[in-house]
Amino acid sequence: MTDEGTSKFTRASLMSGKAFDRGAIMAGVDLMRSEATMASDLDFYKENAPYNITMAHADRLQFPDYQPVPVELPDGLCDRLDGMPNAELDGRCMRDSLDTISIFPKSEQVSLYINGRYDITDDIEASATIIGTDSTITSSAPFSGWRGTVINDLPGELNEGYSIARTFSHDELEPGGTSVEQTSWTFSGNIKGYFNVADSQWIWNFDYSKAKYESTQRSYILKKEGLVNWLFGDEDYIALNDSDDFFQVGNDFYQNGLLDNIFRPVSASEKDDLAGWQNVQGNSEADTFGFTLSGELTDFDVLYNPISFALRTEMSSQYTEIIPDERTLNGGWLNIGSLSSKGERDRKAIAVEFEIPVTEKFDVALATRFDNYSDASSISGAQTSQIRFSYKLLDEVMVRGGWSQTFRAPDMFNIYGESQGFNGVFDVTNENCYDQDGNFVCGATRITVTRTSDSSLKEESGTDTNFGIVWTPNTNFSLSATVYELDLEDLVSTENAQDLVNRQYSCQNGTLDPSSPTCQDVNSRITRDSINGEITDINVRPVNQQSMLQRGFDLIADYNYETDQMGLFYSRLTFSKYLAFDLERFEGEDTVDLRYGEPGLSTPSGRATFSLGWNKKLEGFQSVGMNLFVQRQGSTKNFRHTQYMEPYYVANLTGNYQYSSRLGFGLSINNVFAAEPQLNESGVWPNYWAHLQSPVGRSFNLSANYLF
Template sequence: MNNNKLRRLSPIAMALAVICTNSSLALAAQEVKKIERVEVTSSRIKRVDIEGAINVHTISSSDMVRNGFDSVYDALMGSVAAGGAVLGEVETGSYTPGAKELNLRGLGPEYTLILVNGKRLAYYPMPFGGQTNFVNLDMIPTAMVERIDIQTGGASAIYGSDAMAGVVNIITKKGIDGHFIDAKFGQDTYGKGDKKSLTFVGGMKKDTFTFDYALEYKKEDALLSSDRPYHDSVWDNPDPDSNREVNRSITVWAENTEYRNQYSEQYCNTDDNPHPQATQHFIKRSNYGPSCGWDETGDKLLRNESETYSVYLNSEYELSETTTLFANGFYIQQDKKGRRNPFFWGHLGSFHGGNFWDPDIQNSDGGYGAPVKYMWRVLSDDEYTDDGLGRIFNDESMSFNFGVKGEVGEFYYSVGYSHANYDFADRYLSHTVAGNQFIKGEKLGEVNGMDVYRPNYKLFFAGATPDSVMQFMDWSTYDGNSFNDSVTADISGDLFELSAGAVQFSAYVEVMREGTRATPDDRILNKQFVGLTGVITDGERDRYAAAFEFLVPITSELSAEAAVRYDYYDDESQVGGAMTSQLGFTYKPTEKVVIRSAYGTTFRGPDMSSLYQGFSGNFATLNDRITADACRMLQSTQQVDGYNTDALSHTCETGQLDLTSANISSLQTGFETLSAGDLTLKEETGSSFTAGIVYEYADELSFNIDFYSIKIKDKIKRLDSSYILDKLWLCENGGENSDSELCGNMRERVKRYDENGQGIDRLGNAISGLAYTPHTIQEGYINAAERQDAGIDLGIRGTFDTVLGTFRYKADYNRVLKKKERIRAEDPLVDILDDQNNRDFKELGSLSATWESGDTSVSWLMLYKGKMWNNAVYGERQKLPAWIKHNVTLGHHINDDTRLIFTVKNLLNAMPPQDETFSNYPFYHGGRYDSIGREFSARLTYQF
């Protein structure tokens, strides 16, 4: 792609500035108009009335302090619109465990547009779930925030692509009067998880020059599962049927022996082979016998350690009464450390082509020699690091813009350039193919078709050191970058007068270049690490846009808002251009009542990951029902058409076969999944409809009720391996037409080992595994999915002035009314609102109250998350109770310059609802709840 396109097209954007600045400079708008005209999110028109046709919820910086929110992410997650699941830091094995994302309406992070002062930020270089781009909200400096505007619903006609679920516009501080130093310290109720922050915020104005700044330092200690009694031990497992026992952390599993576990008595934390955590223990069930391990429950990560530095600057200089130069931006650096606890597969029978033969194991016949099916060990981060944190993230992000703004006659204009950039690095320990061979040693021959090895079991069981661990492991790295550059110009004002008032307009043009790159360690792509794969993305594209917006007063009570926007993508995809429009009405029958409604079309261009992903890999384990059915048939008929009996018998005997269910045969099979970007993808399209009423009875009471309906068509969806295997089973069993194009496509996506257990991987290497099972499944992106969502938002608020002081209250509530989707165009539209696989909250609520008297104030916040399905098997799930948390903040002005604030978050130390069907850490769905618990903080602010 030509890197000079942005430079060539810049004069197009700059032309408007030339026209504006060379126009006749009529009298400037009167000062009273400057005060009355304000900018609002959801429109580019400066207007007098902030209540428009679309509901915009605002969280001020004061609200954040009163409600105990430490960051932009915390504030947004407290919104009743944030009902969708996120990955979170508990998911240490995900592509993005160092990032924090927002999922409005449960549509996905990629459908919410995040802006700072109306400008786009650079995406997090690693895709969410390995699939889509999003903005990392943990990389937005808190100290610079004046307010956060949340528009829920489509806004493509105003802001372009991505604004399908909503828009979050973070407005920064400007015109700060004075200088402030703010110090904060916090700790949880268990004496852990220290939080510290120090900020300097201030501003000055001298004649025609203004300058604002915000410097911030934040430090958060890591939290482990052992820091919470909720999940510090295996005995916390709420499942009454679970096996509450010490883990088999280091295991050699053999077949045809008295006990499955081998070598624990010889090498597990013995005098000449110590281990800092492992103990020898005996497990009777499943004939495991003498075992080696420790209780791993308390070793898990709950929150990353992080250290953050940021700086924000804003400046304006008035060249004249009608022309102002402006510049603002921020830079933030964040260093995080997490916990990896890498899992080392010394041998996996289904992955390495079957068992190997150990000639030294005593077999059940009294002789020596037995097949080894598994070798695994958990490597605790405590073994090879000083602080027990073995995953390291380094993130840097910046965003700045500068330009000129002012007035030409009765019109407002601005022309500017903006740049955003994000750099990312991820480093963690993984075991290598060479290390695997080092542990197993050289092949000594063959017995009964199995390779013979005498592994170094003493090293395998021993506690590792920073030096010894490098004999079989090494550091793997990920690097990434994303950026966007844009030149914009806009003009707005009154066009002409009607009997009901002036017709206002806004015109806007934009030229943008954006790019992304995610590059894993070459050794990851070349399979030099065992069981490790990654994502590689590299691409750039240009985008151009032009938009018009009109605000038309039809009568003194009724006004209409209309917007139209055209976006053009200059890249190798099939998007081309996309036109979106929006029409809204605001009706004010009285001064106290506003009735509003808006309908708009929306779109989202394919994100960079789905287009330019050169390779994305993963390893998965799923049920291969086709081969499992063949195993079941083999048991009854002794022969299955199309299968070699000996080969199938070996697979059925060696694999994880489970035929206990009469209806579903199960053969858990491990394989590699592959996917890549698709330049034939087109844009997603959709629509958004909202309707509501605002009633402002008095200062003591006002409320709003808003209905929303969001539709997305041609939704980009990745056909995952689970869907492919399920469809393929239906194709072979009459659920789908076996000769259809769909079935043919599903067969092409699944590559299986032949009857000799041989296959070819993506690099062209010969690989071996269990005959007839999948070794590679080709996933992919399609424009076929559809999603429909609808719900209501309710808000109530008011202020009372009494002899006891001022009381303020606010309540917000969201209820989802509809949630339907389909994966492919030929699939039926399925209602998933009450489906037991729907893990998004159906109800969310918040209630806050503040009392102020003199120099003292007390605030209380309640956050409500509705009922959620438990983790039982599908069809047998029950609803868990709602989850409620309370925050309390006490503030007091010691004098005119000094303020002291105490906050207690999660006052009652509420833990996630107990789920007796959830038998794995953290014993709840990590993307929906958290187990941080009660936290205390003290904050001192001094003005000078």
């Protein structure tokens, strides 16, 4: 629960088990429920990030310049839509919609857990675990609405139109939002045994796991044909440019009935024809068989101890599908695209690792792995290897390091998935969108973005190198420092529509060779209107980017101190920082420095944490403890990356009290000092870095555990 009394979270768990002569069984149930937290519940949003939307507005567009002239709205319309006229915005009817936006969704979840173990013989044991989960997550979104232009059918100076905004209140239509119902279950089982080879014991293990996941997502959306019928009724109309927001109607209806028709209230009989629930079904399954053999080999009479080894083989299969409803496939929802996917993948792998104690102070580990894929992609398989070492220079000082190869196949959606949606892009190629000083002054253009899969993607590959030193002068203190470098090639990422437009601009101004394959490819995937040259469609796809280099260091310091009277005090300090984070998207393009992210998506180049804890044993089974954990995000940049923002701190405090062997209590206080997000000067709601900071102030969680 927060200071404002919102975001209430309740959880109850019950677990019981029984041990018998050769095994044990345990079962449990976990119930969880959290209330939705609305933006209007949080002081930060009310003070710094209001969300005002236009409920109703109309501008008359008149020949010859079509400059907008506000039209007086019908009497009582704004009150009926629960809005207020805004004098600063041409009298349009506005409403603060923070109470329609859920920052954290409402969620309910039930989980079942069963685990069993049985000793078949003295040297063979079996175990199995089943976990099932059923959950529903419901989020709320602002009102549904339509923005568009309607013109009359008269020629020349008699031609005019209306630019109209019409948002439907919750009294007219159901609240917008999304509900996701998810059901999943997993089974894992294994049989493990032991046998002796010479003087050592080897361990074998057969394992199998299966996971199944089903989800149904329901979203409340306006219907295309229902909206058009509601806007124009039985009147004739023409959808100009085959769009959903630009229409032409007869002049008689335009002059005498259009606005009254659009701004009328929605009747109960019209509601179901105007909007409905979109359904998208998702299913996935995974099966994995594995075998592991481990043990000790020999020391060859020269090593400090025998070589240890582990051999692992796996066979797995995956299946995934996303099934949209028929209206989605036919493009029947307003401003909502489609998403679909169906495919399968088989994988076989074998790996072996050796731990080699060369001397008392020097250890080496060698490993190699081979993966083979079978799916619609062109990837067949790859071998990756690694080497690690540790060497004790002194009793208090150890150095360690390693080198490894990395490999990652494209995920299945990049190979099988397709989607279509709507996005806004800035057409930087339009020469008319720049003022005398060269500043871009045009707004975003709304376009259709189609994302296709690509079975010709390469696998991501690279190397990971690290080297560190550990200093342990005594049993109470240790300090470690590690430097690392991650060098990746052929990173898989989905293109951004704006990046394609920017690249087309580079092709036009000569930064990139206009005759190059890159420019030819970009031009082929951007479609423009043949009359006015405006962008209408962009085709994006997953691509292999050229390379990424990440270099940095990590520091960790631990200290603990224990006395009989005061108990155990312990602390940890960590610090990590990027020294380099360079991305080369495509060959021939400039390298992008990502240490602080990019404009529109900033990240800190460094992070630090500090924890201080205390535990004290009391009488019998009683004990008490507490821990303070402080996080520091290093400086980030503002939205446009023109200046640095101050470091950001959050502190969390937890406490526990064990009353008996059966009963215990816990208390946690998150964000003890109620730190608020930093405004990033974006002008884009919610005006802070939502991926880095939370708008929730101080929150509390109380727990109790009792063993039956």
